[in-house]
Protein backbone atom coordinates (compact mmCIF):
# COMPACT_ATOMS: atom_id res chain seq x y z
CA UNK A 543 0.00 0.00 0.00
CA UNK A 544 2.69 2.42 1.01
CA UNK A 545 4.64 1.87 -2.17
CA UNK A 546 1.55 2.44 -4.29
CA UNK A 547 0.97 5.74 -2.54
CA UNK A 548 4.54 6.83 -3.11
CA UNK A 549 4.26 5.95 -6.80
CA UNK A 550 1.17 8.10 -7.07
CA UNK A 551 3.02 10.96 -5.40
CA UNK A 552 5.93 10.53 -7.78
CA UNK A 553 3.72 10.54 -10.85
CA UNK A 554 1.64 13.49 -9.73
CA UNK A 555 4.62 15.51 -8.59
CA UNK A 556 6.73 14.86 -11.65
CA UNK A 557 3.96 15.94 -13.94
CA UNK A 558 3.49 19.06 -11.87
CA UNK A 559 7.09 20.04 -11.34
CA UNK A 560 8.32 19.47 -14.87
CA UNK A 561 5.67 21.71 -16.35
CA UNK A 562 7.29 25.13 -16.93
CA UNK A 563 4.36 26.95 -15.37
CA UNK A 564 5.22 25.36 -12.02
CA UNK A 565 8.74 26.69 -11.76
CA UNK A 566 7.69 29.84 -9.99
CA UNK A 567 6.05 27.91 -7.15
CA UNK A 568 8.79 25.33 -6.65
CA UNK A 569 10.76 27.42 -4.17
CA UNK A 570 7.84 27.80 -1.79
CA UNK A 571 7.24 24.04 -1.94
CA UNK A 572 10.75 23.72 -0.55
CA UNK A 573 10.06 25.39 2.75
CA UNK A 574 9.15 22.98 5.52
CA UNK A 575 6.47 24.45 7.74
CA UNK A 576 7.27 23.80 11.39
CA UNK A 577 10.67 22.30 10.57
CA UNK A 578 13.56 23.24 12.86
CA UNK A 579 16.74 23.49 10.75
CA UNK A 580 19.20 23.66 13.64
CA UNK A 581 17.74 20.51 15.22
CA UNK A 582 17.86 18.99 11.74
CA UNK A 583 21.57 19.76 11.44
CA UNK A 584 22.18 18.14 14.83
CA UNK A 585 20.32 15.01 13.69
CA UNK A 586 22.28 14.88 10.42
CA UNK A 587 25.50 14.91 12.43
CA UNK A 588 24.31 12.37 15.04
CA UNK A 589 22.89 9.92 12.50
CA UNK A 590 26.07 9.85 10.44
CA UNK A 591 24.60 10.98 7.12
CA UNK A 592 28.06 12.43 6.46
CA UNK A 593 29.53 8.95 6.22
CA UNK A 594 27.83 8.71 2.84
CA UNK A 595 27.24 12.32 1.82
CA UNK A 596 29.33 15.47 1.57
CA UNK A 597 27.16 18.04 3.39
CA UNK A 598 28.05 21.71 3.88
CA UNK A 599 27.89 22.85 7.50
CA UNK A 600 28.15 19.36 9.02
CA UNK A 601 31.40 18.46 10.73
CA UNK A 602 33.21 15.57 9.04
CA UNK A 603 30.51 15.08 6.39
CA UNK A 604 32.69 14.16 3.43
CA UNK A 605 31.22 10.82 2.36
CA UNK A 606 31.31 9.76 -1.26
CA UNK A 607 28.76 6.92 -1.27
CA UNK A 608 25.71 9.03 -2.07
CA UNK A 609 25.46 12.33 -3.98
CA UNK A 610 26.78 15.52 -2.36
CA UNK A 611 23.96 17.48 -0.71
CA UNK A 612 25.23 20.96 -1.49
CA UNK A 613 22.56 22.81 -3.49
CA UNK A 614 19.96 20.18 -2.61
CA UNK A 615 17.45 23.01 -2.11
CA UNK A 616 17.85 23.98 -5.76
CA UNK A 617 17.72 20.50 -7.32
CA UNK A 618 14.69 19.41 -9.33
CA UNK A 619 14.59 15.72 -8.44
CA UNK A 620 15.34 13.61 -5.35
CA UNK A 621 17.12 10.30 -5.96
CA UNK A 622 16.32 10.45 -9.64
CA UNK A 623 12.61 9.80 -9.15
CA UNK A 624 10.83 12.25 -6.82
CA UNK A 625 10.06 15.87 -7.59
CA UNK A 626 11.90 17.98 -5.02
CA UNK A 627 9.05 19.21 -2.83
CA UNK A 628 9.03 19.39 0.96
CA UNK A 629 6.54 16.53 1.28
CA UNK A 630 8.56 14.30 -1.03
CA UNK A 631 11.79 15.14 0.80
CA UNK A 632 10.20 14.12 4.10
CA UNK A 633 8.90 10.90 2.49
CA UNK A 634 12.38 10.12 1.14
CA UNK A 635 14.10 10.82 4.47
CA UNK A 636 11.62 8.63 6.36
CA UNK A 637 11.77 5.66 4.02
CA UNK A 638 14.25 5.79 1.12
CA UNK A 639 13.89 2.03 0.69
CA UNK A 640 10.17 2.43 0.03
CA UNK A 641 10.90 4.97 -2.71
CA UNK A 642 13.80 3.20 -4.45
CA UNK A 643 13.98 -0.38 -3.20
CA UNK A 644 17.51 -1.69 -2.95
CA UNK A 645 19.29 1.68 -3.20
CA UNK A 646 22.33 2.16 -0.97
CA UNK A 647 20.64 4.56 1.49
CA UNK A 648 19.15 2.63 4.41
CA UNK A 649 16.00 3.71 6.22
CA UNK A 650 17.50 5.91 8.95
CA UNK A 651 14.74 5.56 11.55
CA UNK A 652 13.55 9.16 11.25
CA UNK A 653 10.00 9.83 12.43
CA UNK A 654 7.88 12.49 10.77
CA UNK A 655 8.93 15.34 13.06
CA UNK A 656 12.65 14.57 12.81
CA UNK A 657 12.42 14.12 9.04
CA UNK A 658 10.82 17.58 8.78
CA UNK A 659 13.66 19.07 10.82
CA UNK A 660 16.28 17.37 8.62
CA UNK A 661 14.47 18.53 5.47
CA UNK A 662 14.38 22.08 6.86
CA UNK A 663 18.17 21.96 7.26
CA UNK A 664 18.71 20.49 3.79
CA UNK A 665 16.64 23.29 2.30
CA UNK A 666 19.08 25.84 3.72
CA UNK A 667 21.70 24.34 1.33
CA UNK A 668 21.54 26.30 -1.89
Ligand code: HEC
Nearest residue numbers: 589590591594607608609619620621622642645646647650
Ligand atom coordinates in the same frame (compact mmCIF):
# COMPACT_ATOMS: atom_id res chain seq x y z
C1 HEC B 1 24.91 4.17 3.73
C2 HEC B 1 24.95 5.40 2.94
C3 HEC B 1 23.94 6.48 3.18
C4 HEC B 1 23.54 7.05 4.38
C5 HEC B 1 23.98 6.67 5.79
C6 HEC B 1 22.65 8.12 4.04
N1 HEC B 1 22.47 8.20 2.70
FE1 HEC B 1 21.35 9.57 1.70
N2 HEC B 1 21.74 8.62 -0.04
C7 HEC B 1 22.60 7.56 -0.20
C8 HEC B 1 22.58 7.14 -1.58
C9 HEC B 1 23.38 6.00 -2.20
C10 HEC B 1 21.68 7.99 -2.25
C11 HEC B 1 21.26 7.95 -3.73
C12 HEC B 1 20.02 7.09 -3.80
C13 HEC B 1 19.41 7.01 -5.17
O1 HEC B 1 19.61 7.92 -5.99
O2 HEC B 1 18.66 6.03 -5.41
C14 HEC B 1 21.19 8.92 -1.24
C15 HEC B 1 20.33 9.96 -1.52
C16 HEC B 1 19.99 10.96 -0.62
C17 HEC B 1 19.27 12.14 -0.94
C18 HEC B 1 18.80 12.53 -2.35
C19 HEC B 1 19.97 13.29 -2.99
C20 HEC B 1 19.78 13.65 -4.43
O3 HEC B 1 20.53 14.51 -4.93
O4 HEC B 1 18.93 13.07 -5.11
C21 HEC B 1 19.15 12.87 0.20
C22 HEC B 1 18.46 14.21 0.35
C23 HEC B 1 19.78 12.12 1.24
N3 HEC B 1 20.28 10.96 0.70
C24 HEC B 1 19.87 12.53 2.55
C25 HEC B 1 20.40 11.75 3.57
C26 HEC B 1 20.33 12.10 4.97
C27 HEC B 1 19.76 13.38 5.52
C28 HEC B 1 20.90 11.08 5.65
C29 HEC B 1 20.99 10.90 7.15
C30 HEC B 1 19.72 10.95 7.86
C31 HEC B 1 21.36 10.11 4.68
N4 HEC B 1 21.03 10.55 3.43
C32 HEC B 1 22.04 8.93 4.98
C33 HEC B 1 23.35 6.97 0.78
C34 HEC B 1 23.24 7.22 2.13
